[in-house]
Structure formats: structure tokens, C-alpha cells
Amino acid sequence: MNNPESESQSEERRRLTSLLTSIRRKLLAQDLFDYGIKTATLVFPISAMAIAINQFRGSEISSVWIILACMGSTVTIALYRAFANQKAHFNAALALDEKAKLQDRVTSALQFLAKTTGHSVPEKLQISDAVEHAQQINAGQLFRLRLPAHGRWFALGTMLLIASLFAPNLLIVDTVEASIDQTKQLQLEELKALEEELVADDDDPELQATLEKLRELQKDFEQGELSDRDLMIELARLDEELRQKTEQLGVQHLEGELNVVVPHLMGSASTQQVATAIQEKDLDKAAEELAKLTEQARKEGLSDEEKKQLAMNFGAAAAKLGKPSSNSFSGEFSSAAEALESSDTEGFCSACKSMGDKLKKVNKARKMAMACNKLGQCKACIGQCNSNIGGYSLAPKSKSNKEGGLRAGNGSSDEPLTDPSRLEESYRQLLQVAGQAGDGPVETETEITEGQLSPSQLAMKDIHAEFAAVAEEAIESETIPLSHRFHVKRYFQTIRPKE
Amino acid sequence: MAITAPLMIAPKESTKSTKGHMPDPTAKFKRDATKFAAGFDKIHKEISKVIVGQDRLIEDVLTGLFSGGHVLLEGVPGIGKTVLVNTLANTIASKFSRIQFTPDLMPSDIIGTRVVHEDTTGRKHFKFQPGPVFTQVLLADEINRATPKTQSALLEAMQEKSVTVYGEQHILKPPFFVMATQNPLEMEGTYPLPEAQMDRFQFKLLVSFPSLKDLIEVARRTTAGKETKASAVIKSTEVVKLQQIVRAIPIAEHVEEFAAKVVIASHPDSEFATPMVKKYVKYGASPRGLQGMILGSKVRALLDGRFNVSIDDLRSVAIPSLRHRVLLNFEGEAEETPTDEIVGEILDSISTNAS
Numbered sequence: 001m002n003n004p005e006s007e008s009q010s011e012e013r014r015r016l017t018s019l020l021t022s023i024r025r026k027l028l029a030q031d032l033f034d035y036g037i038k039t040a041t042l043v044f045p046i047s048a049m050a051i052a053i054n055q056f057r058g059s060e061i062s063s064v065w066i067i068l069a070c071m072g073s074t075v076t077i078a079l080y081r082a083f084a085n086q087k088a089h090f091n092a093a094l095a096l097d098e099k100a101k102l103q104d105r106v107t108s109a110l111q112f113l114a115k116t117t118g119h120s121v122p123e124k125l126q127i128s129d130a131v132e133h134a135q136q137i138n139a140g141q142l143f144r145l146r147l148p149a150h151g152r153w154f155a156l157g158t159m160l161l162i163a164s165l166f167a168p169n170l171l172i173v174d175t176v177e178a179s180i181d182q183t184k185q186l187q188l189e190e191l192k193a194l195e196e197e198l199v200a201d202d203d204d205p206e207l208q209a210t211l212e213k214l215r216e217l218q219k220d221f222e223q224g225e226l227s228d229r230d231l232m233i234e235l236a237r238l239d240e241e242l243r244q245k246t247e248q249l250g251v252q253h254l255e256g257e258l259n260v261v262v263p264h265l266m267g268s269a270s271t272q273q274v275a276t277a278i279q280e281k282d283l284d285k286a287a288e289e290l291a292k293l294t295e296q297a298r299k300e301g302l303s304d305e306e307k308k309q310l311a312m313n314f315g316a317a318a319a320k321l322g323k324p325s326s327n328s329f330s331g332e333f334s335s336a337a338e339a340l341e342s343s344d345t346e347g348f349c350s351a352c353k354s355m356g357d358k359l360k361k362v363n364k365a366r367k368m369a370m371a372c373n374k375l376g377q378c379k380a381c382i383g384q385c386n387s388n389i390g391g392y393s394l395a396p397k398s399k400s401n402k403e404g405g406l407r408a409g410n411g412s413s414d415e416p417l418t419d420p421s422r423l424e425e426s427y428r429q430l431l432q433v434a435g436q437a438g439d440g441p442v443e444t445e446t447e448i449t450e451g452q453l454s455p456s457q458l459a460m461k462d463i464h465a466e467f468a469a470v471a472e473e474a475i476e477s478e479t480i481p482l483s484h485r486f487h488v489k490r491y492f493q494t495i496r497p498k499e
Numbered sequence: 500m501a502i503t504a505p506l507m508i509a510p511k512e513s514t515k516s517t518k519g520h521m522p523d524p525t526a527k528f529k530r531d532a533t534k535f536a537a538g539f540d541k542i543h544k545e546i547s548k549v550i551v552g553q554d555r556l557i558e559d560v561l562t563g564l565f566s567g568g569h570v571l572l573e574g575v576p577g578i579g580k581t582v583l584v585n586t587l588a589n590t591i592a593s594k595f596s597r598i599q600f601t602p603d604l605m606p607s608d609i610i611g612t613r614v615v616h617e618d619t620t621g622r623k624h625f626k627f628q629p630g631p632v633f634t635q636v637l638l639a640d641e642i643n644r645a646t647p648k649t650q651s652a653l654l655e656a657m658q659e660k661s662v663t664v665y666g667e668q669h670i671l672k673p674p675f676f677v678m679a680t681q682n683p684l685e686m687e688g689t690y691p692l693p694e695a696q697m698d699r700f701q702f703k704l705l706v707s708f709p710s711l712k713d714l715i716e717v718a719r720r721t722t723a724g725k726e727t728k729a730s731a732v733i734k735s736t737e738v739v740k741l742q743q744i745v746r747a748i749p750i751a752e753h754v755e756e757f758a759a760k761v762v763i764a765s766h767p768d769s770e771f772a773t774p775m776v777k778k779y780v781k782y783g784a785s786p787r788g789l790q791g792m793i794l795g796s797k798v799r800a801l802l803d804g805r806f807n808v809s810i811d812d813l814r815s816v817a818i819p820s821l822r823h824r825v826l827l828n829f830e831g832e833a834e835e836t837p838t839d840e841i842v843g844e845i846l847d848s849i850s851t852n853a854s
Contacts, residue, residue, distance in 0.1 A: 103812075104751065108808075111752050121747075123749045
């Protein structure tokens with residue numbers, strides 16, 4: 001036989017227990033959420049720091065692994081703490097009373113229901129009252145997940161974590177900066193080398209002035225008052241000034257005539273030393289040999305045979321050289337031949353002296369041209385150093401133990417762009433090429449064009465954008481490693497001309 | 500303050516009639532509880548006709564009445580303490596006595612004495628002449644003016660609800676409710692209540708000075724030609740029944756534990772003692788304090804339409820129940836530390852998650 005009172009009580013107990021079980025689950029979820037947020041608030045900034053350091057150092061550990069570890073630890077700690085702190089039914093009842101302002105109805109009812117003895121009338125009333133009140137509560141609304149008080153710190157931690165993913169690789173920046181410093185060092189070395197080379201020829205006033213100017217440029221560049229671009233412009237100006245002075249000497253034609261006169265000078269024993277010196281490009285020595293010849297003619301006099309031979313060779317040379325002019329040895333050879341034929345020693349000496357002066361002039365022009373070439377070469381090297389920044393590490397230039405010459409493109413190197421013997425030596429040797437005159441008449445013409453004043457015929461700003469666009473297109477369309485793409489982009493950014 | 504009991508949710512089975520003419524006990528108890536709230540409200544409203552403001556004081560006095568305790572009112576003269584007691588006695592239609600305590604008052608003046616009585620035959624014999632304590636509502640006015648000996652005459656009456664004279668015990672008619680007043684200002688010629696006597700009072704209530712608005716209303720009511728009087732709204736027998744309803748209200752273990760912890764925490768050497776208790780308290784509250792708290796909170800629960808005592812109920816009656824039971828040490832007396840603050844700190848320190 002069923003006892004209706006007992007059935008009613010067990011029904012109330014079942015309803016209350018069911019409600020409290022669902023509240024326990026909600027409390028567990030809230031605890032999980034709270035502990036998750038709390039743990040993440042601590043773990044996220046630490047992970048952000050780890051990721052940032054990882055990114056800064058360019059470590060090979062992927063940031064994804066750090067994030068996964070961070071998430072894993074957060075979830076584990078939150079789960080552990082939430083389950084460790086799991087609430088009993090009584091705590092769930094307390095929470096329900098507190099949240100719904102039920103004034104301990106549910107907790108009291110739970111304790112009355114736990115009694116094994118019979119319930120008094122007020123207790124039964126209380127249990128029914130508590131169950132009815134609890135049933136009216138919308139537990140879902142009351143125990144919905146709420147962001148804990150420290151939620152703002154969690155948001156900050158999350159932002160830090162995201163921001164850390166964008167931390168730059170400082171090593172790349174360091175490399176670029178180091179490359180820039182190294183480039184400047186290389187450029188300074190180039191300038192010092194040029195200075196040393198010019199010091200050897202500093203007896204000439206024009207070269208002396210150029211040297212002084214070069215030292216000033218070097219000082220300004222070293223102190224940073226001059227950019228590498230300005231340095232190259234100044235070097236070009238210096239080069240142009242020196243070339244103009246060389247042109248003003250007006251010895252271009254004389255340079256060509258030397259090849260013509262050498263065979264005739266070789267034909268006579270008295271002038272053989274002069275010819276040899278000219279062949280050896282030692283024009284100072286050639287002038288000295290001529291001075292010795294005039295001294296000998298003055299003191300001891302020349303034999304008739306020598307006079308005859310000299311007059312014949314000088315006359316032939318004069319004939320080959322054409323009309324006498326200030327820019328030709330023709331007048332001197334002609335005067336000397338005539339003086340020998342008329343036994344005019346003073347006339348012969350005067351012609352030889354004039355010839356020696358012209359040889360010295362040619363020698364000076366040669367030195368100035370050499371200096372111009374050195375300036376141009378230095379400018380090219382500085383430009384080459386500059387072009388290598390941002391992407392390609394520059395090894396310090398070392399002396400090559402290989403022979404110089406036209407070796408551009410010959411041989412192989414692991415780092416072709418840093419091979420110190422590659423272009424630099426080639427430039428130097430290219431300018432030292434000299435032709436060997438044949439026996440027949442030779443006409444030479446030296447043409448100095450605008451192009452030789454500058455390695456580029458177009459303004460860089462006109463072509464940079466075009467070249468950069470092509471490079472951009474290429475790195476997008478071709479299969480190029482990501483790191484290399486960066487270097488190419490960086491290179492074009494670095495050489496972008498200033499507005 | 501008008502107190503309206505919220506509609507209690509009746510249990511489903513309470514609406515069904517049981518077999519025969521047997522009344523449903525749950526429905527009956529629910530009706531009684533509703534009656535209690537209604538009775539409480541009626542008395543409160545009636546007293547409020549005479550007493551201006553002081554709603555909380557009236558509520559606390561009625562709480563003391565219905566929980567079967569006694570109340571000590573403390574306040575400066577002329578703020579309505581005596582009027583409140585008179586009015587209460589009128590509203591519950593009970594026998595009322597007033598004793599003006601003076602230093603020369605004797606215990607026999609309170610409890611009564613034997614006098615020689617001559618009957619119609621001319622025979623003389625002693626007959627007990629009951630004192631003013633034989634009443635239902637007793638006003639012990641300015642109780643601290645009498646000597647401790649006289650004050651102690653009330654001990655048995657207040658605790659046992661009976662008086663023993665010359666070996667003969669006389670039961671007092673219920674409800675026996677003592678309301679004492681004392682003036683905190685006039686210390687000269689007064690005798691502080693002994694701890695045992697103080698402990699008999701369930702509540703010690705502080706009567707505050709009325710607000711400006713209330714004071715103006717007091718002036719209007721008392722200086723006009725018509726005098727307002729309270730009438731009886733409930734019988735004294737009904738008061739006794741309502742007191743029984745209060746005691747029937749159940750209390751859960753965790754609430755009891757909270758109340759017990761509060762009492763224990765008032766002792767400086769207990770594990771729950773707060774820093775203030777340790778520093779300023781000499782002796783803590785007695786078990787009577789716990790009883791007073793629980794009974795008072797049961798009244799609060801009924802007024803709130805509940806059949807269970809909540810911790811908030813306990814909190815609301817803890818200070819009037821314990822403030823006079825916490826005895827300060829020398830340091831506490833010297834610094835005039837309010838016992839209300841000490842009890843407040845105790846209530847804040849005890850965790851509600853007791854179980």
C-alpha cells in the first residue's frame with residue numbers, strides 16, 4: 001500500500017536533487033571558466049614573452065608550439081582546479097539560495113530531507129515551500145557564464161599573445177645594420193687605398209690638390225657628414241675636374257705620336273736608350289736620356305756618322321709626323337734634323353730640350369689620367385659596396401694571391417658576390433692594358449665621352465622604380481624562398497634614391 | 500511600518516482534505532503562520548497610531564514579545580519608552596503593571612508579601628498579597644535606579660515565569676512580558692544591572708531620538724485637544740498561541756551552527772574570536788544569547804513568509820540579542836568601545852558556508 005505522504009516527499013526530494021545536480025554542473029562550468037580565465041591571465045603574458053623572445057632571436061622553435069603548450073597548460077590547470085573544487089549538493093544549495101535570494105530555503109530543505117526520522121508539519125511545509133521556490137528559479141539565467149572580475153586582464157594577456165606573433169626578428173635587423181657598418185668600413189678602406197696610391201704621385205700640384213680634396217672627403221665621410229651617395233658624387237666631380245685639367249694639357253696627340261717615333265729612335269745608337277725608355281713607358285727616363293744626349297753633343301760633340309744617322313732618323317720621323325705644331329713632336333724632330341745637318345749644336349740641343357719637355361708633359365698627363373681612372377675605380381667600388389647592403393653579407397676584402405688581369409667571370413666561388421678578386425682587380429687591370437704598336441703607321445684616337453664621367457647614363461630615380469617593379473613581379477611569380485624575397489625587397493628599398 | 504506577510508506557497512497536498520473530519524495539519528499550520536503575520540501587523544499598526552516613527556524599535560519589541568523574551572529599552576528621558584510599553588499592553592488586551600524603580604524599593608514591593616487577614620469569623624491568618632509582578636505586561640521603569648537586591652527580585656519571574664514566596668510557588672499568567680527602561684545619562688544614584696539580571700533580557704534596544712519630521716508629528720499629536728489612544732486588537736491568549744507558532748518554526752543545522760559560532764566567537768579565548776573580541780571583551784555572550792537570537796530570528800522568518808530560519812534572520816537580531824551580553828574588559832571600557840561594533844565584526848567574520 002502506497003503512503004501518499006511518502007510519495008510526495010520522495011517526489012520533492014527527487015525534484016530538489018535534480019535541480020541541485022544541474023546547478024552543480026553549472027557551477028562546475030563556471031569554475032572551469034573562471035579558473036581558465038584566471039590561468040590564462042597568468043599564462044598568456046608569459047607565453048607572449050616566450051613567443052616574442054623566440055621571434056626576436058629567430059629561433060627555429062615554431063610559435064605555434066608555444067601557443068599549443070600555453071593553451072594545453074591553461075586547460076589542464078583549469079580542469080584540475082575546477083574538479084578539485086567541485087561542489088557538493090549542499091554548496092550548490094547555498095549558491096542557489098544566495099543567487100536567488102531564497103533566504104536559506106533550499107539549504108534548510110536539503111537538511112530536513114536528510115533526516116531519517118519523520119518530519120514535523122512545519123518541516124514538511126518548509127520543504128514544499130523551498131521546492132516550489134526553487135522550481136520557479138530560472139537556473140540557466142541565474143548561473144549563466146559570467147566573465148570574472150579579472151576578465152580585462154585576460155583580454156590584455158590575449159592581446160599581448162597576439163601581438164607577440166608579430167614581433168620582428170631582431171637578428172635580421174642586426175645583420176642589416178652590421179652590413180651597413182661593414183659597408184662603410186669597406187668604403188673607407190677603398191678611400192684609404194686610393195689615397196695611398198695618389199700619395200705616390202703627389203709631386204704634381206694638380207694631383208696634390210686632388211689628394212687634399214680627397215682627404216677632406218674621406219674625413220667628412222668618416223664623420224658621417226657625407227653620405228655614400230654624396231661621396232660618390234664628389235668623387236665624380238673630382239674625377240671630372242682632373243680630366244678637364246688633363247685635357248687642358250693638350251697632349252692627347254703626343255701620346256699617339258710616341259708609337260710613331262720609337263722605331264726611328266731605335267734606329268740610332270745615340271737615341272736607343274730614349275726609345276727603350278719610351279717603350280717601357282718611362283717618359284721621365286726618356287727625357288733624361290735626351291738631356292744626356294744634348295749634354296754629350298755640347299761637351300764632346302757628335303761624330304759625323306752619328307749626326308748623319310740621327311738626322312736621317314729624325315727627318316724620317318718628322319716626315320711621318322706631318323706638319324709641325326705645338327701638339328706634335330714633328331717640329332722638334334724637323335728642327336733637330338736640320339740642326340744636325342748644319343752642325344748647329346745649340347739648335348740640336350734646343351730641339352732635344354723641347355722634345356724632353358713634351359715627354360714630361362705627356363708623362364704628367366698619363367699620371368693625371370691614371371689618377372682619374374683610380375678615382376673612377378674607387379667610385380665604382382664604393383658603389384659596389386653600397387649595392388651589397390641589406391641581404392648579402394659582405395666579407396672583408398682581402399688581398400688576393402691570384403694574378404690580376406681580365407679574370408672577371410673566371411673561376412668559381414661559394415660566395416661570388418663577396419669574392420674580393422672578382423671585379424675590383426678586373427677594373428684595375430682593364431685600365432692598365434696597353435697596346436703594342438706595330439711597324440707601320442698607326443693612327444690612334446682617344447675619345448673621352450660623357451659616359452666615362454659617370455658609370456650610368458640615366459638618373460637612378462628614373463629607372464629605380466622600373467627595376468624595383470620588375471624585381472617585385474619576379475619574386476611574386478617565381479618560386480623564391482621567403483628569406484631571399486626579403487633580401488631582394490630590402491635591397492631595392494635600400495638603393496631607392498632620395499627625393 | 501506596515502508588515503505584510505508575503506503569500507506563502509502552500510504545499511500541494513495541503514489543499515487536499517484527509518479522510519474523515521481530520522483537519523490537514525500542514526494547512527492548519529500555514530493558516531496559523533498567516534495569522535501570526537497578520538496579528539503582528541495589526542499590533543504594529545495600532546502602536547504606530549500612538550508612537551511616531553520608531554518602526555524598527557516597535558518591530559523589535561514585538562519580536563521580543565512573540566519570542567517569549569523580555570526587552571530592555573535604553574534611551575534618554577522623554578522619547579516615548581514608557582508610552583510604548585503602555586500602548587503595547589493596551590493593544591494586546593492584557594493586564595498591565597508599572598513599577599517605578601527607586602533606590603528604596605524593596606523586593607517585596609515587587610513580588611508581594613504576606614499580610615494578616617481577618618475572615619468573617621474573626622480568625623486571623625496570613626494571606627499572600629501579590630505584588631505588581633503578578634501581571635502580563637510589566638513595565639520596570641528606570642530599573643537601574645533600584646538596588647541590585649531589588650533588581651534581582653525579577654530574576655525568577657523573568658526566567659521561570661513564576662514567583663516563589665515563603666516556599667509557595669505562584670505561576671504567572673502568560674504571556675508574562677517584562678519591559679524595562681533605563682536612562683544612560685544619569686549615572687549618579689543608579690545601580691548598573693547585574694550580569695545575571697541583564698542576561699534575562701532577550702533584547703536590549705536603544706531608543707533613538709526622533710527625527711525632525713517625527714518630532715513635529717509628536718508635537719502635533721500630544722499638544723492638540725484630542726488624545727490618541729491605542730485599542731486592543733488581539734487577546735493575550737492569542738499572543739500565547741502565536742508564541743507557540745514561533746517555536747514550531749524549524750531551523751536547519753547550518754543556521755544553528757552559524758548562531759552558535761557567533762556566540763562562541765564573542766568569547767575572547769575561543770577559536771572564532773575576532774581581534775576586537777580578543778582585545779576588548781572580558782566575557783562573551785551566554786547560551787541565553789543564542790536562544791534569544793534563534794527565537795528572534797524565527798519571528799523574522801515568519802514575518803518574511805518563510806518556514807525556515809535564514810542566516811540573514813540571525814544577522815538582523817544578533818546585535819540587539821548580544822550587545823548587552825558582551826562584557827567589556829578595562830581596555831574596552833576605557834576606550835568606550837561600542838559592543839555593537841564588536842558583534843558586527845563577529846558577524847562579518849563567521850563564514851556562511853559553515854557546513
